[in-house]
Amino acid sequence: MEAVVQSARVPVWLPWPLPAGWLVTGFAEAGDERTGTRATVVALSGPSVTQGPADLLIIAEEPGVGLGAAFAGLDGPDPGDGFGQGPPHAKIEVKGHPAALWCVDGASDRAVYAGEALGDWLWAVAWPAEAGCLITLTELCLRDLRDDDQALDLPFGAFSPRLGMEGA
Numbered sequence: 001m002e003a004v005v006q007s008a009r010v011p012v013w014l015p016w017p018l019p020a021g022w023l024v025t026g027f028a029e030a031g032d033e034r035t036g037t038r039a040t041v042v043a044l045s046g047p048s049v050t051q052g053p054a055d056l057l058i059i060a061e062e063p064g065v066g067l068g069a070a071f072a073g074l075d076g077p078d079p080g081d082g083f084g085q086g087p088p089h090a091k092i093e094v095k096g097h098p099a100a101l102w103c104v105d106g107a108s109d110r111a112v113y114a115g116e117a118l119g120d121w122l123w124a125v126a127w128p129a130e131a132g133c134l135i136t137l138t139e140l141c142l143r144d145l146r147d148d149d150q151a152l153d154l155p156f157g158a159f160s161p162r163l164g165m166e167g168a
Helices: 002-007 067-072 129-137
Strands: 013-015 023-032 036-047 053-061 090-094 097-103 111-117 120-127 141-144
Touching: 002 023, 002 036, 013 036, 013 053, 036 067, 053 067, 053 129, 067 111, 067 120, 090 111, 090 120, 090 129, 097 120, 111 129, 120 129
Parallel strands: 090 141
Antiparallel strands: 013 141, 023 036, 036 053, 053 120, 090 097, 097 111, 111 120
């Protein structure tokens, strides 16, 4: 976590407080030594609202990186045509302000929401698809782990296998 936070040029979003029963299950990043970390992923796992376990990835990335789209199961680097039209499907609190999210047609086994926060893409990708109701029904509040006041005692779980399945 510390390595991702130190090199990140984009936020490292963490829902806090975590939904009941949820654990932090990993971090990932995309970038290189020359440009720094241009995309970050925070993985979470917990009980699904419907039944069984669920996974959630919160992704922040500079436009054009494409990591969020890869996890969403999309071909291009962004949410695609028609994104952002009409009223948002969900809102998530980002540093005390609402951020609009729109449902994106990703792979059928997951729910995908995308929006913009602080000039970067914000993606929320949930498995199974029914777990997307966590994004629409729960008041998630995102904190940037890069901020100085983030002395949080995070509950960690087993590493998420979702972090190794970009585009799957």
